[in-house]
Amino acid sequence: MSLRGRAAIVGIGEVPTKRVHEGRTMVGLCAEAAELAIKDSGLRKEDINGLVTDGVTPPPGLAEYIGIQPNFATGVTMQGASGATATMVATAAINGGICHTALVVMGNARTDRPDPGRGLSGASIRSEWEEPYGMAPGANTGYGLIYQRHMHEYGTTEEQLAKMAADQRFNAQKNENAVFHGQPASKEDILNSRYINEPIKLLESVMPCDGAAALIITTPERAKTLKNKPAYILGTGLKQGEANIWQRDRITETPAVESVRRALEMSGYSPGDIEFAEFYDCYTILAAVCIEDAGLVEKGEIGPFYESTDTTYKGTFPINTDGGQLSGGQPGLAGGFRHVIEGARQVMGKAGPRQVPNSDLCLVNG
Amino acid sequence: MASAYDKPLPVPSNPTLTKPFWEATRKEELLLPRCNTCSALFFYPREVCPKCPSMDLGWQKASGLGKVYSYTKVKQAAHPSFQSADGHIYAIIQLNEGMKIPSNIVGIDADDVKIDMDVVAVFEKVTDEVTLVKFKPI
Numbered sequence: 001m002s003l004r005g006r007a008a009i010v011g012i013g014e015v016p017t018k019r020v021h022e023g024r025t026m027v028g029l030c031a032e033a034a035e036l037a038i039k040d041s042g043l044r045k046e047d048i049n050g051l052v053t054d055g056v057t058p059p060p061g062l063a064e065y066i067g068i069q070p071n072f073a074t075g076v077t078m079q080g081a082s083g084a085t086a087t088m089v090a091t092a093a094i095n096g097g098i099c100h101t102a103l104v105v106m107g108n109a110r111t112d113r114p115d116p117g118r119g120l121s122g123a124s125i126r127s128e129w130e131e132p133y134g135m136a137p138g139a140n141t142g143y144g145l146i147y148q149r150h151m152h153e154y155g156t157t158e159e160q161l162a163k164m165a166a167d168q169r170f171n172a173q174k175n176e177n178a179v180f181h182g183q184p185a186s187k188e189d190i191l192n193s194r195y196i197n198e199p200i201k202l203l204e205s206v207m208p209c210d211g212a213a214a215l216i217i218t219t220p221e222r223a224k225t226l227k228n229k230p231a232y233i234l235g236t237g238l239k240q241g242e243a244n245i246w247q248r249d250r251i252t253e254t255p256a257v258e259s260v261r262r263a264l265e266m267s268g269y270s271p272g273d274i275e276f277a278e279f280y281d282c283y284t285i286l287a288a289v290c291i292e293d294a295g296l297v298e299k300g301e302i303g304p305f306y307e308s309t310d311t312t313y314k315g316t317f318p319i320n321t322d323g324g325q326l327s328g329g330q331p332g333l334a335g336g337f338r339h340v341i342e343g344a345r346q347v348m349g350k351a352g353p354r355q356v357p358n359s360d361l362c363l364v365n366g
Numbered sequence: 367m368a369s370a371y372d373k374p375l376p377v378p379s380n381p382t383l384t385k386p387f388w389e390a391t392r393k394e395e396l397l398l399p400r401c402n403t404c405s406a407l408f409f410y411p412r413e414v415c416p417k418c419p420s421m422d423l424g425w426q427k428a429s430g431l432g433k434v435y436s437y438t439k440v441k442q443a444a445h446p447s448f449q450s451a452d453g454h455i456y457a458i459i460q461l462n463e464g465m466k467i468p469s470n471i472v473g474i475d476a477d478d479v480k481i482d483m484d485v486v487a488v489f490e491k492v493t494d495e496v497t498l499v500k501f502k503p504i
């Protein structure tokens with residue numbers, strides 16, 4: 001059995017991403033995004049009988065807060081991949097007959113949850129083997145290592161990856177929900193931003209933010225009765241790699257090689273059929289290696305690809321059409337989830353001023 | 367007298383498990399966890415072999431030789447004791463035995479560090495209890 005076309009996204013909701021949402025809580029922002037998504041779908045709250053969160057906001061408390069009592073509820077704790085995985089889990093739960101219509105929602109309020117990005121961790125692999133050697137905050141160290149190695153193996157340049165960040169910043173100027181809306185930045189601006197850890201520059205890494213996003217997903221039969229053009233899930237794939245980047249055999253290759261292959265196989269499409277893409281971009285280099293591993297460009301050719309390709313929403317191959325996380329901001333795990341939301345938004349034809357010309361087939365890497 | 371060491375010391379999640387490793391570094395030896403059932407060498411130390419289900423684990427002395435697999439010059443450090451304008455090199459060393467280990471490269475100007483550079487383990491006593499493993503070019 002395959003899940004191809006067996007579920008469709010029929011409603012989306014997004015609370016604008018801001019540095020801080022004063023006076024708001026994580027559960028409150030999630031509730032707001034949920035209400036927006038339910039309203040967008042045209043369904044009633046009583047029609048929702050599934051709930052999937054990122055686990056940071058536990059489903060029982062959120063269900064009570066928004067006044068639903070679903071028959072399926074779970075928290076998916078898959079770090080940055082939580083949003084895409086939660087969508088996969090909801091699709092599977094719908095097709096396992098456990099629920100028929102699910103709300104997938106996640107969000108972040110940094111004042112509500114102290115930012116774990118700086119300082120030291122508790123006793124862990126990291127505290128014993130990495131921190132004594134002077135790590136950079138958050139995940140910066142590992143991505144600096146990937147970046148340096150990619151430059152060594154393939155001759156990738158900082159200027160080539162700066163073009164990625166610049167294209168995304170351009171897209172964010174048409175997205176009022178993006179934290180860098182109204183703040184254009186050129187490739188030179190990206191290149192001239194300070195190093196946080198070489199070769200990563202400040203504008204090639206995400207800014208921790210507040211915000212929330214939600215979607216409603218249901219059966220194809222129910223989707224046909226609703227007002228929005230549905231965004232069908234045609235394929236889905238997951239591959240769990242090593243959690244610590246330095247544990248990988250090759251750090252310039254990601255599990256997207258297999259997760260994307262599985263998703264495409266299910267869908268019946270090949271990389272050449274994809275019209276636009278939304279790719280997880282905590283750093284330019286991560287989106288870069290995943291785009292390669294997805295087969296959208298040859299391995300090692302991401303630099304020349306960005307040099308020669310307009311990836312803005314108006315371009316020949318649009319990528320991260322809402323600005324991605326680099327220009328949209330990263331509201332916790334909702335940052336990765338927003339790639340799913342934007343992919344669905346474009347397919348549903350709801351992207352307004354940044355609607356891409358061909359928007360039937362999107363590849364999302366969460 | 368030198369000022370007290372102010373950088374983060376290793377904080378083990380399982381001190382019993384990794385005690386032999388840190389005792390060995392004080393004797394200027396680099397040990398690798400080894401599975402007595404399937405002979406796998408691996409790093410970091412675990413309670414169960416990552417290759418087979420065995421818990422019959424021991425230690426084997428490493429050659430101390432390896433190559434710089436990758437590095438990054440940290441200019442914004444997680445811990446203030448590591449903060450400096452010039453930054454410092456944080457590296458992953460691929461040991462000749464195959465596995466990778468995070469460390470620093472010493473005995474070389476930061477701008478001269480290169481990927482695939484041959485390195486050897488050196489031992490840096492930072493406190494009476496703790497000796498860290500670092501690497502220097504051969």
Ligand SMILES: [Zn+2]
Nearest residue numbers: 401404415418
């Ligand atoms: Zn074994």
